Amino acid sequence: MSGLLDAYAKAAGEDTISHLRQLASTLNGMKVVHVNSTREGGGVAEILCRLVPLQQELGFDARWEVITGGKEFYQCTKSFHNALQGNPVVVPERLLKEFEKTNRENADRMKDALEDADAVFIHDPQPAPLIKYFPNRKGKWIWRCHIDASQPYRPVWNYLRKFVAQYDASVFSLAEFSQSLPHPQYLILPSIDPLSEKNMDIPDEEVDHVAATFGLDRSRPLAVQISRFDRFKDPTGVIRAYRLAKKFSPGLQLVLAGGGATDDPEGSTVLKEVQEAAGGDGDVHVLLLPADAHRTINALQRAADIVVQKSIREGFGLTVTEGLWKGKPVIGGNTGGIKIQVIDHHTGFLVSTPEGAAMRMRYLLLNRERREDMGREARDYVRRNFLLTRQLREHLTLMVGLHHGSEDRIGMG
Numbered sequence: 001m002s003g004l005l006d007a008y009a010k011a012a013g014e015d016t017i018s019h020l021r022q023l024a025s026t027l028n029g030m031k032v033v034h035v036n037s038t039r040e041g042g043g044v045a046e047i048l049c050r051l052v053p054l055q056q057e058l059g060f061d062a063r064w065e066v067i068t069g070g071k072e073f074y075q076c077t078k079s080f081h082n083a084l085q086g087n088p089v090v091v092p093e094r095l096l097k098e099f100e101k102t103n104r105e106n107a108d109r110m111k112d113a114l115e116d117a118d119a120v121f122i123h124d125p126q127p128a129p130l131i132k133y134f135p136n137r138k139g140k141w142i143w144r145c146h147i148d149a150s151q152p153y154r155p156v157w158n159y160l161r162k163f164v165a166q167y168d169a170s171v172f173s174l175a176e177f178s179q180s181l182p183h184p185q186y187l188i189l190p191s192i193d194p195l196s197e198k199n200m201d202i203p204d205e206e207v208d209h210v211a212a213t214f215g216l217d218r219s220r221p222l223a224v225q226i227s228r229f230d231r232f233k234d235p236t237g238v239i240r241a242y243r244l245a246k247k248f249s250p251g252l253q254l255v256l257a258g259g260g261a262t263d264d265p266e267g268s269t270v271l272k273e274v275q276e277a278a279g280g281d282g283d284v285h286v287l288l289l290p291a292d293a294h295r296t297i298n299a300l301q302r303a304a305d306i307v308v309q310k311s312i313r314e315g316f317g318l319t320v321t322e323g324l325w326k327g328k329p330v331i332g333g334n335t336g337g338i339k340i341q342v343i344d345h346h347t348g349f350l351v352s353t354p355e356g357a358a359m360r361m362r363y364l365l366l367n368r369e370r371r372e373d374m375g376r377e378a379r380d381y382v383r384r385n386f387l388l389t390r391q392l393r394e395h396l397t398l399m400v401g402l403h404h405g406s407e408d409r410i411g412m413g
């Protein structure tokens with residue numbers, strides 16, 4: 001058995017792996033290509049850098065391509081992101097032209113990789129128009145939306161829909177995100193890799209060391225939110241919650257840690273807003289981390305008493321599952337994919353306002369035993385629902401369905 005699968009068999013059980021092998025065997029080493037818009041930063045890159053190697057080990061010719069563009073391209077696609085998550089953003093014609101031109105250029109560059117692929121997964125809006133430039137495509141093309149598209153700004157969605165409608169299928173994280181489209185829609189929740197640097201067990205001394213590096217006092221309570229600096233993640237709301245909670249828990253410290261994603265041009269503006277909101281409070285640690293700080297993030301989540309993800313909109317929110325996996329109750333915004341992960345009063349608390357978040361912080365900080373019980377329930381909930389092997393199984397099932405869908409009988413080995 002190969003290295004990765006061997007390690008997974010130990011973590012998830014032999015049965016899980018043989019089930020994956022069985023599904024994969026009906027697909028005969030297909031060529032599968034994923035395309036997104038960044039290799040680092042954000043949840044999609046996080047998932048693909050684990051999913052693709054595992055698909056390769058299962059015998060697929062699996063590849064990961066990244067669409068690249070200039071400043072105006074990313075400005076345009078960030079506007080799409082904001083609009084799909086509900087902001088009424090008018091995208092100028094000039095940016096739309098740049099968007100389509102960039103996709104055309106990338107299509108030329110990726111021709112060999114995509115034209116003869118058996119399955120192409122296009123992630124999010126950035127590369128959505130690629131399909132238009134592959135009239136002779138051989139395989140099935142699937143649009144995978146990771147965004148909270150429950151209430152998209154209609155003019156922008158109507159524009160993007162023209163491209164999305166050309167796909168053979170689309171995948172959303174939640175039923176409430178799905179849209180009216182002329183093809184089958186699948187629901188697949190994201191996952192984390194328990195063996196990655198971000199999520200593996202690490203020694204307590206390492207947690208102590210990372211905390212000390214950032215000047216955190218481990219004898220005092222700590223709340224941590226790990227996120228790109230994006231207004232939908234509401235970092236300033238987290239600071240307001242911290243200030244309110246600090247009245248009851250004067251020793252409280254807060255970490256807001258994030259890094260830039262190469263496809264997110266708004267990060268530095270939001271970071272400045274957050275630094276201003278922190279206002280020189282020595283117990284608020286605003287950390288700008290490098291893209292490969294996975295172990296550092298792992299340690300910060302473990303050092304936390306409470307993990308926070310107070311988003312206002314969230315497609316899934318991998319950071320929630322990451323926190324739960326480390327046995328921490330999560331205080332999460334009552335929105336999108338967070339609602340699937342935070343089971344109120346069990347794995348954490350869902351909140352809608354900074355006041356609500358502060359009240360839950362206070363409760364958890366005052367009730368250590370309850371915090372620990374919830375943390376145990378949290379980890380178990382992730383084990384049962386949000387590990388990579390489950391997501392891979394659903395991906396393979398989707399591929400089996402699309403590939404063999406028109407056949408009366410599908411041999412399963």
Ligand code: UDP
Nearest residue numbers: 042043044046227228258259289317318319
């Ligand atoms: N992340 C990271 N460095 C950072 C901020 C975030 O590695 O500075 C990771 C985080 O641990 C998580 C992913 O990026 O795995 C963010 O995914 P999520 O679904 O929470 O949010 P997105 O950024 O995709 O909106």
